[in-house]
Amino acid sequence: MGQSAKANQDAPVPELIQEPPTVPDLLLGMARRVPWWAVLLFLLIFWVGIDMLNDKNDRDILDWLADRPEVNTNELYDVVYEVKTEVLLVSETVRVRGLDDVSVTVPIQQVASQADGVINCPEDAAEGCLSQRGVVVTYQDFENANRESPDGVVETRGLRTGVVGPLVRVTLADGVQTVVAPNDIVSEEEGVLACNPIAVPDCESTSGQIITFNRPYSLRQSIRVRADARIRHLDDGYEITIRPNRILSRREGTLECLPDAVDCVATPVTFVVYPERIIGTELRGENDDEIQVRTVEQQSVQISRDRIINMEIGMVTCDRSEDPRCRDYEGTIVSVSGETFSGRLSTESGSQYDLILEGDAEATEFERRDIKEELRDPDGCTATDAVACEVTITMNDSTVAGRIIADNDGGITVETVPEKIITLRKGDIYSTTARTYKTCALNNPRGCNAGIWLTIIVTLSAFSLALLIGLLMGLFRVSSNPILYHLSTFYVELVRGVPLLVILLYFAFVVSPQMRDADGIIGDITHPIYDTLTKIEVQVLGNESFLAEAVIGLAVGYGAFLAEVFRAGIQSVSRGQTEAARSLGMSYFQSMRHVILPQAIRTVLPPLGNDFIAMLKDSSLIAILALPELLQQGRLYSTRTFQAIPAYNAVAIFYIVMTLSLSLMVRAVERRSRLP
């Protein structure tokens, strides 16, 4: 148009009569600009998408393609509630390791101090002794007491139970037996030794000769390996071990005796409040300060794949006589073929067998009514025969009803305990973490967090991180500061020389264990960064995983390539541009920000787009960290169903759909950003 206007100015050219284009012409013109494969792609997405959304059964695409009924692995545990619960502190211990590499567990009562520091090897230490840094725990050590120069003594009471040579045998209140040297004994008297119901449940206080004695100890220093607190729930006696740093508050109190207890003495104890985890789905609460949560206790049964006869969806009924709060729910009913055992017949009676199973020393009982079939070798032998009677028995088929919570190569895991409704007081809730625990093979249009979505999440987050690293390192690569230049060059050369797979494994198994807590249990992680990362992982995947390591690994691996792309982009802008900007008084950063980078971005956009597509494809490498992304889910599906062809076809199609649509987008962006 500009040209024709110019031509009109220069010479009076007879004006061309332009007819307005007809609608079909316009459409044809537009259609010609769209590549044929984009049309195919669009139709494919459209066809798959519409049909999948229409699928009432919410099946995965592979189930849908193979026209199989859904294997219901979809579970929705909405929220992890941490509820402040008061429990009894049974014991607190620290695990310590000395310079001699010997680990011992020390009750917290024996600990004198804990502080960050170093234990140095003594001058007379054996060769190879290494000084150690960490939390230095100073504690009373009774075992290695030095009698010549005792560091201290503690007075202990126990019941005299006998004499061994010159020593007296004593039973302490917690049931532990020890021996005491006569010169350590302070006093002996008749009396009642109050038992310690915390250490010995159902114990009875006993009367007899009470010995009070001194225990000499020496103070010893060791490095703390970890600290544990054993706690007991007051209502049901359930005991677990937690980290002491999860304890929110402590209260000293007394454990009163039951009215009908015999010889019982009220014992001083410590009550602690800790955030108990309750996983469940919120229901409508009865009133404003309470919520009701439907929970499923995690008691699970592992069933190997070859034993599954049939699986079907049905109502799982619960036993209301046992738990009045339970409700029937829809779950999976799995018919399981009976297990097969073989062993040597030991005894046999009318109703049961005793078999000595291979590898076992003792006999195992089997009820005759549970046995479906048996095979004897030699045929028809009995337990009283002279030769060993080898029996192979197959148990009856059974049914396991519950929810499938895991489905992998080893088999399926079924939760069998019916759900419960419990009421939580809102004031007691310490924290809530939303968590969707939903898995599916490749995709599931409704709220799936594995498969294609995980691939997209990982690629997007890793690429954003890689862009940051790349830009920073790219700027360092053109910096005149020798430290920054050499640092970035070292990074680029190092990372580009290592395969991405190695980087991923390195981050997952070398870097991460150094930073995570020794045990790495969710919630007991003390490192704040990893605590946050873990929370993200739980949000995305429903459990702790290598998600953070995968994202960081991909980002670090690609950061090196992007750094080179950015360096090339910056260097492709001519020196004159910098000089012009600087001669106008702009600082280094101003000229980078306003002059160099805007031009460099245009140069680097196409390679950045290519790298993004490459990263999308390389994100399949994280399958090795067992992350349920597209390829991993395809693999699992293939091993589960032996349908390799549709599984890998679908995986490939998904990657192609994503990469092709991305290259279309990259082209469009490239066209738009081109300089006039």
Place this chain on the structure above:
Amino acid sequence: MTSPIKKDKQIGDVIIQIRNVHKQFRTPRGVVHALRDVSLDIRTGEVVTVIGPSGSGKSTLLRCINRLETFDRGDIVVDGIPLHGAKNINRIRTEVGMVFQSFNLFPHLTVLDNIMLAQRVVRRRANSASKEKAMELLARVGIPDKADVHPSQLSGGQQQRVAIARALAMDPKIMLFDEPTSALDPEMINEVLDVMMALAFGGMTMVVVSHEMGFARAASDRTIFMDSGMIVEQNTPDNLFDNPQHDRTKLFLSKIL
């Protein structure tokens, strides 16, 4: 031949003081001594043209004045501020405008944005004020209708005029021109020289590296001949061109005239 306007010009105090400046480039093939003991004073309102063969150090001298190049020994004082070890070099650069042989316009910005960018970022002028200034300067260099096009759509002469406007937008006290016309087609040289001449007659302090004899004679107060990093000869342009003293100057002038 002198211009009548030139006589009215006020030559003031020394604004650029160059004392015994040495500069060496370390190249893979050895050390190049680009400037050898160069000393020069330039006064306010003075227009100095620098000529000399390729590699004689004239561009290097120019670039040392706004410290696009550092120098090894000696002192350069610009507007009372010594450049050696100056911390606020960006403040000095706002006082010294520079025009390059290859224009170096910012290709991703329109002509208007090219002129406005440094005003906004460095001088922190308001958008409206910097736009007003830019339009005024574009009118002064004769292309007010090209405000919204990108540099690549302009001819070389137009681009160089935009570059001059961009430098002037910072209200510099001194303008440096590094061979401003040597990348231009012959028919475009004059439109740039006209702008430069108007600037010179307007009283701007200018250092111009150029072999444009006509401009030197018409507009400049002094012409310097450099060779091998040294100032060989300096004189009024008419005297230098018509009556060179040194053999080297004579040889050079005989080749270019």
